Amino acid sequence: xxxxxxxxxxxxxxxxxxxxxxxxxxxxxxxxxxxxxxxxxxxxxxxxxxxxxxxxxxxxxxxxxxxxxxxxxxxxxxxxxxxxxxxxxxxxxxxxxxxxxxxxxxxxxxxxxxxxxxxxxxxxxxxxxxxxxxxxxxxxxxxxxxxxxxxxxxxxxxxxxxxxxxxxxxxxxxxxxxxxxxxxxxxxxxxxxxxxxxxxxxxxxxxxxxxxxxxxxxxxxxxxxxxxxxxxxxxxxxxxxxxxxxxxxxxxxxxxxxxxxxxxxxxxxxxxxxxxxxxxxxxxxxxxxxxxxxxxxxxxxxxxxxxxxxxxxxxxxxxxxxxxxxxxxxxxxxxxxxxxxxxxxxxxxxxxxx
Amino acid sequence: xxxxxxxxxxxxxxxxxxxxxxxxxxxxxxxxxxxxxxxxxxxxxxxxxxxxxxxxxxxxxxxxxxxxxxxxxxxxxxxxxxxxxxxxxxxxxxxxxxxxxxxxxxxxxxxxxxxxxxxxxxxxxxxxxxxxxxxxxxxxxxxxxxxxxxxxxxxxxxxxxxxxxxxxxxxxxxxxxxxxxxxxxxxxxxxxxxxxxxxxxxxxxxxxxxxxxxxxxxxxxxxxxxxxxxxxxxxxxxxxxxxxxxxxxxxxxxxxxxxxxxxxxxxxxxxxxxxxxxxxxxxxxxxxxxxxxxxxxxxxxxxxxxx
Numbered sequence: 037x038x039x040x041x042x043x044x045x046x047x048x049x050x051x052x053x054x055x056x057x058x059x060x061x062x063x064x065x066x067x068x069x070x071x072x073x074x075x076x077x078x079x080x081x082x083x084x085x086x087x088x089x090x091x092x093x094x095x096x097x098x099x100x101x102x103x104x105x106x107x108x109x110x111x112x113x114x115x116x117x118x119x120x121x122x123x124x125x126x127x128x129x130x131x132x133x134x135x136x137x138x139x140x141x142x143x144x145x146x147x148x149x150x151x152x153x154x155x156x157x158x159x160x161x162x163x164x165x166x167x168x169x170x171x172x173x174x175x176x177x178x179x180x181x182x183x184x185x186x187x188x189x190x191x192x193x194x195x196x197x198x199x200x201x202x203x204x205x206x207x208x209x210x211x212x213x214x215x216x217x218x219x220x221x222x223x224x225x226x227x228x229x230x231x232x233x234x235x236x237x238x239x240x241x242x243x244x245x246x247x248x249x250x251x252x253x254x255x256x257x258x259x260x261x262x263x264x265x266x267x268x269x270x271x272x273x274x275x276x277x278x279x280x281x282x283x284x285x286x287x288x289x290x291x292x293x294x295x296x297x298x299x300x301x302x303x304x305x306x307x308x309x310x311x312x313x314x315x316x317x318x319x320x321x322x323x324x325x326x327x328x329x330x331x332x333x334x335x336x337x338x339x340x341x342x343x344x345x346x347x348x349x350x351x352x353x354x355x356x357x358x359x360x361x362x363x364x365x366x367x368x369x370x371x372x373x374x375x376x377x378x379x380x381x382x383x384x385x386x387x388x389x390x
Numbered sequence: 391x392x393x394x395x396x397x398x399x400x401x402x403x404x405x406x407x408x409x410x411x412x413x414x415x416x417x418x419x420x421x422x423x424x425x426x427x428x429x430x431x432x433x434x435x436x437x438x439x440x441x442x443x444x445x446x447x448x449x450x451x452x453x454x455x456x457x458x459x460x461x462x463x464x465x466x467x468x469x470x471x472x473x474x475x476x477x478x479x480x481x482x483x484x485x486x487x488x489x490x491x492x493x494x495x496x497x498x499x500x501x502x503x504x505x506x507x508x509x510x511x512x513x514x515x516x517x518x519x520x521x522x523x524x525x526x527x528x529x530x531x532x533x534x535x536x537x538x539x540x541x542x543x544x545x546x547x548x549x550x551x552x553x554x555x556x557x558x559x560x561x562x563x564x565x566x567x568x569x570x571x572x573x574x575x576x577x578x579x580x581x582x583x584x585x586x587x588x589x590x591x592x593x594x595x596x597x598x599x600x601x602x603x604x605x606x607x608x609x610x611x612x613x614x615x616x617x618x619x620x621x622x623x624x625x626x627x628x629x630x631x632x633x634x635x636x637x638x639x640x641x642x643x644x645x646x647x648x649x650x651x652x653x654x655x656x657x658x659x660x661x662x663x664x665x666x667x668x669x670x671x672x673x674x675x676x677x678x679x680x681x682x683x684x685x686x687x688x689x690x691x692x693x694x695x696x697x
Contacts, residue, residue: 076549202652335656349637
């Protein structure tokens, strides 16, 4: 981001500064997305799968093959092919999935709400638990609580998530039966409501289908708790270090001297200052949940983006894989930039400097 | 006059304030770092686990009581629970799981070592060149780095493996390709602080070429922080490799790769829990070891980043 020179120089008020920042961000987005396109295009070119055979089938005659070869633009030079690829990608055309025989963009639009719902519940769990736990650890730095929080975090970083998921299913579903098994919802409830938003928790609640709502909750509980645990470990660790930084500042001493209650110093004064970088941490954590649930979705048969991607992979459906990869990359870039932007908006020091 | 044989201990020689040779100074530095590190209890636990992993990998043939690939009698020895005979039980092909986990240590170590060997030099090279030259070289290289960072790691590795075809070699290449960007960022940041140092100016005035300055004088100064970063990353590398194996894109059967073993045991986890659980414990222990080791190293070598 530093590489692109400031577009507006000189004395600035807040609004032009934000505008300059925004246009710089737009330039960054454009360059990065162009790069994503180059990478996915090149990956698509080195695949050992013959794209023509994938379309016409392996029993096609030579003339059919040749026709498809030309239709796919494979006889043109590489840069022309890349141009065509970009042209299609910009209009949202990533080709058809070999598996579902539908446009990939439709497949992804159907899978995305499932991932979004799971990631959102997970980030809520992670944030609501992670921040208090992190603050607590910072206040009692070096004490038992701090050590326990550190160890919980370390366990989270070290355990393979798909393994924890399997063990979770074994214990909570198969042995104790307190949560529902794989999938988003039981078949018996699937037609009890109309999926308008695709977020089942929202849909069932809005339509007053409480039995279906409970079923959805018991399905999402385990995978969301698992992903929430991982993001909690990260958020708690970052909260702890930001809070330690704030609690060492002089304004905390001043507040103490003035006789401000300790809980107020911690939860109001210090946490508000720590909140600015925390917004970045939470946004990035959310981004990684949106993309990083590939393994979790596989274990829990959760019909989201990650599962779509792995299914396509196992069937050598390269169009779907690359389209999915590209879109996930774009979401990732978008959330990254959003976190940058929020930082600028929230922190007056950064705002004034830019 | 013959110099009297000094009766100093090895410790004194290592911590001497006036080292007589470069190697004495270097060994002394290593000794002091070790002294600091060995006081870090969790770091030592991590080191212990990593050393154990290396030993198990080396002596896998001796340690494993059974063949990791050939199973026993399919009629009587399938899916046996853990016992003294089979410490971790047997899998659906009547293979001893303990022997497979032991041999799996080799694959895990291979992946970690090769990824580190491939990704670290790429990251160092890109980062130092970018930071040293600045200008458009910096812009172009950092933009490329950003593009790689824009992909979530596992997704990019998945796409590469899909393109190259499944297999442990391709998984290693894919993980290496996705691992170098953070190292490049770090090396660049370090280089920016070194670039204008006086000793670099002095070397430049002596007429040293840019490659010589970068390779001989910038890279060594970036090395320690990059190595800490790589160590901290190793747990992530192991988890990514296991994830690829679990999805069937890493090591192929019958290779005893831990992630693939979990995938194999997934089908009958409810009745035969040990098949999927045991390799998971191995992954967990090893990545915990690397995390602890990395944290310990960071605390000792890079006091400003820790805590």
